[in-house]
Structure formats: C-alpha cells, structure tokens
Amino acid sequence: MSSPDPSRPQIQRILVVGAGAMGSQIAMVFALAGHDVTLQDVIESGLTRAGAQLADRMGAAVAKGRMSQACAEEALGRLSFSTDLDQAASTADFVIEAATEKLEIKQQIFAALDRAVPAHAILATNSSTYGSSKVASVTSRPERVCNVHFFNPALVMKCVEVVRHPQTSQETIDVVMELVRTIGKQPVLLNQEVPGFVANRLMGVLRDEALNLYSSGVASIEDIDAAAKTALGHPMGPFELMDLVGLDVNCMIAQATYEETGDPADLPHPIMQKMYESGRLGRKSGMGWYNYETTR
Known part of the structure; x- marks a missing residue:
C-alpha cells in the first residue's frame, strides 16, 4: 500500500452545509469514517431534528447488530452542529453543500464559504442537477470546486458522482476521489458537466x-x-x-x-x-x- 502524498492536501475536518435528509446523512457517513464533522444550517430546529434522527439511525443499526454501541457513540461524538457558517467554515478542509436545489441560494453559500474557509479547502456541491461551474464562478478558487453527488439514502447508497468543470484541477479530483473511497463509497468520475449527470x-x-x-x-x-x-x-x-x-x-x-x-x-x-x-x-x-x- 502506497504512502499518502505529503504534498497533497490532507482532509481531516469536514463541513456539511444543509441539515436536511441528505446533508445530515452525508455528515454521518464522514463521521462513521473517522472524520470530525460539523453540520451547519441556518435553522436551529433543523439541526436539532437532524441530530435526533441520526441518533435514532445509529441506535437502530446497533439494535440490528450492524455496528457496536461503542462505534455508534464514537461516530456521533465526532459530529458537531452550528448555525454559524463563518465559524464552522474557518477550520474546514473539505466542504460539501447540500442546501435546497436553487442556484441563487447555492451561489450565496459558495460566495460566503470562499471568504471563510482556509486557502487549501476544497468546496463541493451535492447538487444533482447544477454543474459546479455555476457556483465556482462566485469564488476565487474555481480550481478547488467540483460536484460530489451522493444518493439518497446516503448512509446506504454506495455511488458518489464526482463531476469536474473546466477549471477543476487534477489535484482536486485526485483528492476527492481518494476521499470518497476512504469513506467506503464508489466514486464515478464525470470529465465534463452534463445535466443530470449519469x-x-x-x-x-x-x-x-x-x-x-x-x-x-x-x-x-x-x-x-x-x-x-x-x-x-x-x-x-x-x-x-x-x-x-x-x-x-x-x-x-x-x-x-x-x-x-x-x-x-x-x-x-x-x-x-x-x-x-x-x-x-x-x-x-x-x-x-x-x-x-x-x-x-
């Protein structure tokens, strides 16, 4: 097994923007894989509901013998919740946006993220329809932006579509493809944006x-x-x-x-x-x- 490339950005802290069904499960997938994860949403009650639902899901998995109680508790312990986007983004290595499928909202989020995240951070959208060029255009780092599209239910479905836009760097694609594999998913790479993906x-x-x-x-x-x-x-x-x-x-x-x-x-x-x-x-x-x- 080859050693990690020391020149390649290492992904440790994850930020998921949007605490709906997709965002919350994506956050849990990363937490189960050992990452420290912040789930951010502007609505406090949405975060509370997401936390309760994830705890219930982990409890059900333990009851069915799919994981140990210790494993579930450790994963839930890696999750934190916040309504403060700037603070949550300030230490993130990788951000995935899972907000509502409205372009103007996504562009507002990406513009804010671009100002708040560290220079090395990769920004991804979970959008199933909008190519990431639509949100990369409002950032100063288009080479570090791509689609990372999970499928519902994210805790179960193995496929993750990774879509590059014309300015996405090869380094970004390499990092994201490796990250998707390390969380137990199967990445599918699209080398160009097409509506609806594959x-x-x-x-x-x-x-x-x-x-x-x-x-x-x-x-x-x-x-x-x-x-x-x-x-x-x-x-x-x-x-x-x-x-x-x-x-x-x-x-x-x-x-x-x-x-x-x-x-x-x-x-x-x-x-x-x-x-x-x-x-x-x-x-x-x-x-x-x-x-x-x-x-x-």
Whole structure:
C-alpha cells in the first residue's frame, strides 16, 4: 500500500452545509469514517431534528447488530452542529453543500464559504442537477470546486458522482476521489458537466417511460414496478423510487434540467407534475403513487 502524498492536501475536518435528509446523512457517513464533522444550517430546529434522527439511525443499526454501541457513540461524538457558517467554515478542509436545489441560494453559500474557509479547502456541491461551474464562478478558487453527488439514502447508497468543470484541477479530483473511497463509497468520475449527470439521466429515461406506460393505460403502477424488480433486478420499481425520493424533488430536478437544456422533453411529466401540485409527494406526505398512511 502506497504512502499518502505529503504534498497533497490532507482532509481531516469536514463541513456539511444543509441539515436536511441528505446533508445530515452525508455528515454521518464522514463521521462513521473517522472524520470530525460539523453540520451547519441556518435553522436551529433543523439541526436539532437532524441530530435526533441520526441518533435514532445509529441506535437502530446497533439494535440490528450492524455496528457496536461503542462505534455508534464514537461516530456521533465526532459530529458537531452550528448555525454559524463563518465559524464552522474557518477550520474546514473539505466542504460539501447540500442546501435546497436553487442556484441563487447555492451561489450565496459558495460566495460566503470562499471568504471563510482556509486557502487549501476544497468546496463541493451535492447538487444533482447544477454543474459546479455555476457556483465556482462566485469564488476565487474555481480550481478547488467540483460536484460530489451522493444518493439518497446516503448512509446506504454506495455511488458518489464526482463531476469536474473546466477549471477543476487534477489535484482536486485526485483528492476527492481518494476521499470518497476512504469513506467506503464508489466514486464515478464525470470529465465534463452534463445535466443530470449519469445516474439521474439513466433513471430519468426509466421514470419517464414508466409514466408513459401508466398514463397510456398499458399497465398498472404495481405491475410496472413488479417488472422492474423481477425482470430487471432493480431493488425497487420506478414508482416506488419516485415516492422514496419525493415527487417534489423529482419535479424540481426535471425543471432544473429543462432550465439547463431548454428541451421541453426535460420538463416534468404532466402526470407527475399533477401529483406534485396536489400535495401527493410520496412517503414524506403519506401519499404518492402508493398510500403510506396505513404504515404510519
């Protein structure tokens, strides 16, 4: 096993911006891998909720025999929570932003981070739709900016898409790829920015065809999902996956992709848009393509 390159930046302290479902789980992934992690959010109650949910997740993992109580306690002990972005960023070696999928908000965060983090720090966005060039442009370190896109649920899913933009340095890519491997994930490198990256582009084709088949009356939701699982070997069907991710998130991703491409084919599918507007968001609302009220 080769020794670490002493000239390469060493990643020790991690900052995750955004304490939603993705941000909090990403923070836990790094803590479980031995990093000191700060989870930052502007809303104190969001941090409190994230801390409680992560403690519950670790407790469940211990109860199922997936880790020891000592391991869970050590990982939780590496987590800290803050509403102060400047203070949290001041000692970070690596920052990953997991805020809402709105470009203007992300740009505000990256401009603030650029002023607050040390000169060597790498800034990453977890965005699934916006290439990092869109946020690198508001910083003084575009060579140290890239996408590092985790998948939901981040504690479980192995894939992490690493996307470079034209100014991302090779050193940054090397450091990030190594970091992703050390936390037990499988990095997938994209050498150019494309809307939706790899996985969401593949998933979008399957999702839209499933919606077309259903809306045309070819097959039921249940049978389309069954075909995906029993014929294609997918762990869940496209409708189950939409419910898990959230119809709101699916529509937001499709809308953001359309804004990037200008192709009307990338707009949210009409039937999915109608579901979203009706408030049927999937598991999070209790109703989506399936009814989850009875399981609550």
